[in-house]
Structure formats: C-alpha cells, structure tokens
Amino acid sequence: MTATQDPQNQTPEQKKLGQHQIPSYLDPNNIGPYEIFLEQVERVTPYLGKLAYWVETLKRPKRILIVDVPIHLDDGTVAHFEGYRVQHNTSRGPAKGGVRYHQDVTLSEVMALSAWMTIKNAAVNLPYGGGKGGIRIDPRKYSAGELERLTRRYTTEIGLIIGPEKDIPAPDVNTNPQTMAWMMDTYSMNVGRTATGVVTGKPVSLGGSLGRSDATGRGVFVTGAEALGKLGLPLSGARIAVQGFGNVGNAAARIFHDHGAKIVAIQDVTGTIASAAGIDPYAAADHLAKTGKITGFPGSEELKREEFWTVDCDVLIPAALEKQITEANAGQIKAKLIVEGANGPTTPQADDILRERGVTVVPDVLANAGGVTVSYFEWVQDFSSFFWTEEEINNRLDRIMSEAFLSLWDVKERHGVTLRTAAYIVACTRVLEARALRGLYP
Numbered sequence: 001m002t003a004t005q006d007p008q009n010q011t012p013e014q015k016k017l018g019q020h021q022i023p024s025y026l027d028p029n030n031i032g033p034y035e036i037f038l039e040q041v042e043r044v045t046p047y048l049g050k051l052a053y054w055v056e057t058l059k060r061p062k063r064i065l066i067v068d069v070p071i072h073l074d075d076g077t078v079a080h081f082e083g084y085r086v087q088h089n090t091s092r093g094p095a096k097g098g099v100r101y102h103q104d105v106t107l108s109e110v111m112a113l114s115a116w117m118t119i120k121n122a123a124v125n126l127p128y129g130g131g132k133g134g135i136r137i138d139p140r141k142y143s144a145g146e147l148e149r150l151t152r153r154y155t156t157e158i159g160l161i162i163g164p165e166k167d168i169p170a171p172d173v174n175t176n177p178q179t180m181a182w183m184m185d186t187y188s189m190n191v192g193r194t195a196t197g198v199v200t201g202k203p204v205s206l207g208g209s210l211g212r213s214d215a216t217g218r219g220v221f222v223t224g225a226e227a228l229g230k231l232g233l234p235l236s237g238a239r240i241a242v243q244g245f246g247n248v249g250n251a252a253a254r255i256f257h258d259h260g261a262k263i264v265a266i267q268d269v270t271g272t273i274a275s276a277a278g279i280d281p282y283a284a285a286d287h288l289a290k291t292g293k294i295t296g297f298p299g300s301e302e303l304k305r306e307e308f309w310t311v312d313c314d315v316l317i318p319a320a321l322e323k324q325i326t327e328a329n330a331g332q333i334k335a336k337l338i339v340e341g342a343n344g345p346t347t348p349q350a351d352d353i354l355r356e357r358g359v360t361v362v363p364d365v366l367a368n369a370g371g372v373t374v375s376y377f378e379w380v381q382d383f384s385s386f387f388w389t390e391e392e393i394n395n396r397l398d399r400i401m402s403e404a405f406l407s408l409w410d411v412k413e414r415h416g417v418t419l420r421t422a423a424y425i426v427a428c429t430r431v432l433e434a435r436a437l438r439g440l441y442p
C-alpha cells in the first residue's frame with residue numbers, strides 16, 4: 001500500500017479535506033500506471049515550497065471522458081470499443097497529447113499518459129496543459145476501412161471536449177498522420193469549417209509540419225548527446241541499444257547513427273537482434289518492412305527477449321511501452337545513460353536502483369518532448385497559415401531541447417536530485433504557480 005492510499009499517512013488537514021484518496025474509479029489494489037505518476041508527485045512535493053498547498057490538483061485529472069465506440073465491421077456485424085479522452089490539467093493552456101490504439105489501453109494508463117503530458121509541456125515550457133486519449137483495440141486485427149470508421153466515431157464522441165483552443169490530440173502508439181487526417185476531417189465536418197489546428201501530426205499536405213515525423217527521435221538524440229557531453233562520454237562510437245523500432249526508436253537510431261554512434265541492439269515486438277559491430281538502422285528498417293520482423297537481419301545475432309537488458313552498451317533507449325525497466329532488470333543494465341523515448345518506461349523502484357548504480361536517466365518528460373514541441377510549431381503554423389522550412393523547425397527544436405536539458409541539469413546539480421526529479425520540480429512549480437495565480441473558480 002502506498003502513502004497515497006494509506007489514510008494513516010495523512011495529515012489532519014488532508015484527512016479533513018479527504019485528500020490523498022485514490023479516486024473510486026481506480027482499483028486501489030491495482031491502480032495501474034497512474035500509480036507511477038502519483039508516486040512521482042509524492043517525490044517532488046518536498047521541493048515545491050508553498051506551492052505544495054495546491055499539489056492535490058496534480059493528483060486528480062481535471063476531466064475524464066469515457067466513450068463507447070461502435071462500428072460496423074467488414075463482415076456486417078457491429079463491434080463496440082472502449083474509448084477515452086483525459087484532460088489532466090489545463091492551468092497553463094489547452095490540453096495536448098496523443099491518441100493510442102492498443103489492446104491494453106485502460107483508464108489508468110490514459111490518466112498517467114495525460115499527466116505526463118502536463119509535466120512534459122511544463123518542463124519544456126510549452127503553453128499547454130496535458131491530455132491523452134486511447135481506444136482499447138488491437139488495430140492489427142482490423143482493416144483500414146474499419147480503423148477509419150473507428151477513428152471517425154471516436155472523434156465525434158470526444159468532439160464535445162476537443163478543439164484547437166481546448167484540447168489538441170496527436171499520434172501515439174499505433175496511430176499516425178492518416179489517423180490525424182481522419183480526425184481533422186471528422187471534427188471539421190462536425191463544426192462546418194476546416195479546422196486544421198484541432199490535431200497535430202497531420203500529413204504535411206493538410207497543414208502538418210515539416211520535421212514532425214522525426215521530431216521525437218530527434219529530441220531523444222539532442223538530449224542524449226547533451227547528457228553524453230555532461231558525462232564526459234564521446235558521441236562518436238557510443239554504443240546504443242534501442243527498444244522499440246517505430247516512430248521514436250527508428251528515428252532516434254538513425255540520427256544517432258548519422259552522428260557516428262553505433263546501434264548495437266534493437267528490440268521490437270517481433271524480436272531482439274544484436275551486433276557488436278553495429279547495425280545500420282536504415283538497412284534494418286528496410287529488412288523489417290520487407291520481412292515483417294526485425295530478426296534475421298544479416299550480420300546480427302538473435303537474442304532472447306530478456307537478454308536485451310544485459311547487452312553491453314553505453315546508451316539505452318527504451319522507445320516502446322511503459323514499465324519496461326523494472327526491479328527485475330534495472331540491476332543488469334550495462335548502459336551508463338538511459339534516454340527515455342517512451343513514456344513511463346522506468347518504474348520508480350527501478351529508478352532508485354539506477355540512481356544507486358550511478359546510471360543517468362534522461363526522463364521521458366524531457367527526452368521525448370521533441371514530438372510535442374514540433375506539434376506546438378504545427379499548431380502555431382496552422383493558426384497563422386504561415387509555414388516554416390524544415391531547417392527553421394529543426395533549429396528551433398534543437399535549441400528548445402538543448403536549453404531545457406541544460407536548465408534541468410542545473411536544477412539537478414543545485415538540489416542534488418535526479419534529472420527526473422529536477423524535471424518534476426520545474427514542471428510542477430510552473431503548473432502550480434499558474435494554478436495559484438488563477439485561483440479557484442468560482
């Protein structure tokens with residue numbers, strides 16, 4: 001039982017206010033990913049000074065919408081899917097965050113992902129709150145037509161609360177620019193005008209931004225390279241292991257490779273490959289596209305799934321799903337640096353083990369903020385109908401990511417904390433300052 005659940009740990013004030021209770025819509029015996037976020041907030045609270053007065057606001061999402069998404073399947077039957085949109089916090093601006101299609105999506109997961117968006121947007125100082133959406137479906141089992149109907153019905157259902165100035169979805173796991181095009185079209189049809197700014201991560205021909213598809217991986221690279229510099233490790237020849245070879249993992253691997261680093265292992269849902277001599281990520285992506293799996297890539301050896309965590313490397317990039325680095329494997333990781341491309345890949349217990357072992361972690365809320373940063377550029381470009389060159393976008397992205405990294409590194413050094421706690425100190429301070437200044441309505 002965590003302090004969050006245990007009424008014995010509450011101060012009299014907290015008891016009086018009914019605080020630190022798990023909301024009734026979560027199972028106290030199996031809180032799920034949101035428990036990680038609650039624990040991260042607990043850890044940062046001592047550093048928040050007077051703003052800790054408002055900390056409860058972070059533990060409760062502002063708004064949760066659960067929708068039924070019924071569609072006609074190609075075989076003529078009707079199927080129903082669970083859909084979610086959670087707006088965790090909007091103190092600093094409209095909610096912003098992706099939409100995930102995955103068979104394991106739960107309310108707790110979407111709550112956690114939306115909360116991490118609040119922290120991420122504040123850590124990088126983008127003028128957004130945090131939101132996230134998801135549908136509990138394994139999209140690999142459905143046709144393009146079925147996925148289009150699913151996306152359109154889901155968009156209409158959550159249309160009550162999204163909008164260019166309210167909440168702006170984007171792609172996440174198993175959603176892509178085509179999904180965003182359908183969402184934009186559906187929302188536009190419903191409001192009677194073309195509203196490009198309602199989603200980001202759109203195709204470039206529909207008001208999307210140049211540089212968006214590689215932006216998250218690029219941010220992983222920029223913050224990873226800064227961290228290597230701080231640790232006195234050379235980028236050239238750095239050995240990189242990547243878990244997840246999708247949008248984030250693939251781009252991060254390519255950009256590290258382009259800067260002279262060596263990709264020594266790749267794991268995705270289909271398997272794990274390693275090569276001490278280095279894997280060319282471009283050729284590996286071609287192999288994956290051709291064969292449908294990463295294994296069998298010429299010149300690589302196939303590893304068992306759990307052996308991935310013990311690969312000899314300098315930098316480990318988890319870029320798949322949450323809760324991958326746990327108590328079970330954190331002690332075996334050989335990397336000196338972990339750069340979290342995925343959201344929530346490291347449990348708090350694993351974080352403690354890594355800290356004790358002197359492994360530096362660039363946390364998700366910083367490392368993978370490149371995607372939402374270019375989403376912010378896309379939103380700004382859509383509003384002004386004035387589009388920037390890819391060079392302008394990449395230069396602005398690199399500057400924002402580098403500056404965010406360096407300022408969080410300073411906070412880490414000043415307080416003697418991890419980079420994650422530093423990111424939470426800066427982000428929670430920004431969110432709660434906004435909350436305090438706005439005051440409680442009415």
Ligand SMILES: NC(=O)c1ccc[n+]([C@@H]2O[C@H](COP(=O)([O-])OP(=O)(O)OC[C@H]3O[C@@H](n4cnc5c(N)ncnc54)[C@H](O)[C@@H]3O)[C@@H](O)[C@H]2O)c1
Pocket residue numbers: 171172173174175216243244245246247248249267268269270319320321322341342343368369371372
């Ligand atoms: N796409 C973005 O711009 C963006 C931005 C910020 C954070 N993220 C986060 O990055 C992570 C990856 O997102 P993405 O957009 O690259 O998704 P994606 O769907 O493009 O790729 C996911 C990758 O993870 C792999 N994977 C899935 N299950 C796995 C497992 N059990 N073991 C090993 N690998 C597995 C898949 O094979 C695939 O290679 C997610 O946590 C997402 O929330 C994405």
